[in-house]
Amino acid sequence: MRESVLVIGAGIGGLCTALSLAPTGRQITILERDGPPPAEDADVVFLDWHRRGAGHVRQSHAFLARLRGIIKKHHPALLEELKELGARELTFEMMLSDIQRDRYEPQPEDEELTIITSRRTTLELALRNYVERLENVTIRPGFFVRKLLTEPDEDGVVAVQGVAGEQDERPLELRADLVVDASGKSGFLIQQLMEEGAGITEESETAGILYFTRHYRLLPGQEEPDRTKSPPASGDLGYIKFGVFPGDNGCFSVTISVPEVELELRKAIMNPDVFHAITLQLPGIQPWTNAERSEPRGKVHGMGDLHSRWRDMVIEDRPATRNYFPLGDTLVRTNPLYGRGCSFAAVSAEMLRETLEETTDPLERQRAYHARLRKELRPYYINQRTQDRSAIRQAEAALTPGYRKSWRGRVIESFFDDGVRIAVRSDIGLLRQAMRGFHMLEHPNKWLGKPGNFARVLYYWSRGKKRNARAYPPSPGPAREELMTALAIDHRADLRLPGGEDKLAA
Numbered sequence: 001m002r003e004s005v006l007v008i009g010a011g012i013g014g015l016c017t018a019l020s021l022a023p024t025g026r027q028i029t030i031l032e033r034d035g036p037p038p039a040e041d042a043d044v045v046f047l048d049w050h051r052r053g054a055g056h057v058r059q060s061h062a063f064l065a066r067l068r069g070i071i072k073k074h075h076p077a078l079l080e081e082l083k084e085l086g087a088r089e090l091t092f093e094m095m096l097s098d099i100q101r102d103r104y105e106p107q108p109e110d111e112e113l114t115i116i117t118s119r120r121t122t123l124e125l126a127l128r129n130y131v132e133r134l135e136n137v138t139i140r141p142g143f144f145v146r147k148l149l150t151e152p153d154e155d156g157v158v159a160v161q162g163v164a165g166e167q168d169e170r171p172l173e174l175r176a177d178l179v180v181d182a183s184g185k186s187g188f189l190i191q192q193l194m195e196e197g198a199g200i201t202e203e204s205e206t207a208g209i210l211y212f213t214r215h216y217r218l219l220p221g222q223e224e225p226d227r228t229k230s231p232p233a234s235g236d237l238g239y240i241k242f243g244v245f246p247g248d249n250g251c252f253s254v255t256i257s258v259p260e261v262e263l264e265l266r267k268a269i270m271n272p273d274v275f276h277a278i279t280l281q282l283p284g285i286q287p288w289t290n291a292e293r294s295e296p297r298g299k300v301h302g303m304g305d306l307h308s309r310w311r312d313m314v315i316e317d318r319p320a321t322r323n324y325f326p327l328g329d330t331l332v333r334t335n336p337l338y339g340r341g342c343s344f345a346a347v348s349a350e351m352l353r354e355t356l357e358e359t360t361d362p363l364e365r366q367r368a369y370h371a372r373l374r375k376e377l378r379p380y381y382i383n384q385r386t387q388d389r390s391a392i393r394q395a396e397a398a399l400t401p402g403y404r405k406s407w408r409g410r411v412i413e414s415f416f417d418d419g420v421r422i423a424v425r426s427d428i429g430l431l432r433q434a435m436r437g438f439h440m441l442e443h444p445n446k447w448l449g450k451p452g453n454f455a456r457v458l459y460y461w462s463r464g465k466k467r468n469a470r471a472y473p474p475s476p477g478p479a480r481e482e483l484m485t486a487l488a489i490d491h492r493a494d495l496r497l498p499g500g501e502d503k504l505a506a
């Protein structure tokens with residue numbers, strides 16, 4: 001008899017689990033606390049879908065090549081349905097710098113670097129419609145899971161047998177062979193297992209930023225700015241990072257991430273007028289948000305509590321649970337700036353299918369799932385965590401008057417800014433390989449670890465700024481003090497002045 005699977009959550013992880021497991025014939029029931037999409041129209045869904053369980057659905061999302069590749073390989077019809085709803089594909093060619101475009105010769109593998117871009121609600125709508133039509137999948141909206149039904153084994157492993165919760169205020173218990181927990185970043189069920197003595201470990205630290213997003217719509221007759229003629233629509237000014245996320249159906253959003261330590265700026269930016277004014281100060285964003293091109297829609301969506309978090313369900317070869325498989329944000333969270341969360345969830349769902357098809361032994365399944373996740377996801381997790389730590393240090397330095405980097409720090413910064421960055425903006429082959437790492441098609445550090453590539457980077461670095469001049473992008477925007485003064489924000493309030501109090505600590 002085929003196994004029964006309860007999936008908690010119909011967000012990206014839950015829906016990807018259904019995509020992954022449905023072809024194996026297992027009977028899948030997805031339990032989702034929120035109601036179904038209110039309509040079939042992407043605009044209505046964006047405006048009216050109550051998603052209390054996933055407060056970030058109106059934040060900018062882009063979907064990496066790895067996720068698109070999984071959809072394309074296993075469910076090509078879904079990719080078509082996504083496009084019918086307005087989602088778009090951005091190709092590798094569109095990511096080339098202005099000095100690379102003329103020399104570009106397409107390679108077959110470039111197709112693998114295509115990304116999907118749309119409002120997240122549109123992606124969810126398409127995924128959900130598709131999953132709902134799969135024969136062996138049922139989605140039960142309005143089902144709030146309160147508790148896992150568990151039983152400790154003699155050897156201290158917690159066996160999960162089902163869930164208890166309520167639907168339409170009716171208490172219910174459901175049992176199944178397997179429980180997949182895709183309840184997202186605020187999911188609390190894994191905590192229950194820890195309290196019951198399951199040997200689960202967790203490492204967690206702040207990503208150091210807050211996310212601020214506002215949506216825009218192109219005015220009638222307007223098109224998106226020509227990428228070949230405008231400055232890059234994303235950038236890093238040290239005290240903020242920003243980017244345009246092209247969306248579906250004439251929509252796009254702008255996200256500005258602000259370091260946690262910039263207390264005044266992060267307060268001020270929630271004002272829609274201030275947010276809009278900042279976009280107009282950024283040469284790469286202004287062509288999108290100026291009054292002839294588009295109009296802003298609605299409020300600024302702010303989001304904090306952004307953490308990197310990694311949980312291990314097997315410690316020293318000893319599984320913590322049986323028949324329970326967490327995936328998505330409840331297992332691993334990453335800084336949204338890298339756009340990897342949805343791909344992490346989709347890859348985990350793939351790893352789960354491979355594991356379940358490989359063995360029926362419950363403890364072996366735990367070990368195999370754990371080993372696959374460590375191998376597949378851990379390198380990206382470590383890579384982005386290292387970058388977060390460095391960005392946090394930079395943001396603090398920006399607030400410390402008179403701060404001077406160490407000699408070593410300056411060399412490293414120059415290696416990345418004047419070496420790596422210039423090499424990938426100049427050499428299409430290097431960009432192609434770096435992108436494979438970024439999009440999770442290869443180990444993130446593989447390309448730079450190849451001696452030939454490293455030598456190319458050194459070549460560009462040693463040429464010096466003058467000879468590389470064409471490869472430097474135009475300035476992404478004003479310095480901190482200049483921008484804040486223009487917006488009447490007190491630029492001195494958060495400086496780490498001698499004797500000043502650290503407001504974050506307070």
Ligand SMILES: Cc1cc2nc3c(=O)[nH]c(=O)nc-3n(C[C@H](O)[C@H](O)[C@H](O)COP(=O)(O)OP(=O)(O)OC[C@H]3O[C@@H](n4cnc5c(N)ncnc54)[C@H](O)[C@@H]3O)c2cc1C
Pocket residue numbers: 008009010011012013014031032033034052053054056059060061062063064143144145146182183184185186187211303327328329330336337338339340341342343345
């Ligand atoms: C600001 C921000 C921007 C991001 N940008 C990107 C991006 O550009 N690209 C990208 O790939 N990733 C991005 N991410 C990450 C991505 O959104 C998450 O990694 C992804 O949503 C994880 O999927 P999930 O299924 O684990 O959780 P979710 O998608 O959050 O889904 C969890 C689901 O579980 C339901 N649920 C929760 N508890 C219960 C319960 N007790 N009972 C029943 N149902 C329950 C919720 O209602 C929800 O539907 C971003 C994240 C944030 C915060």
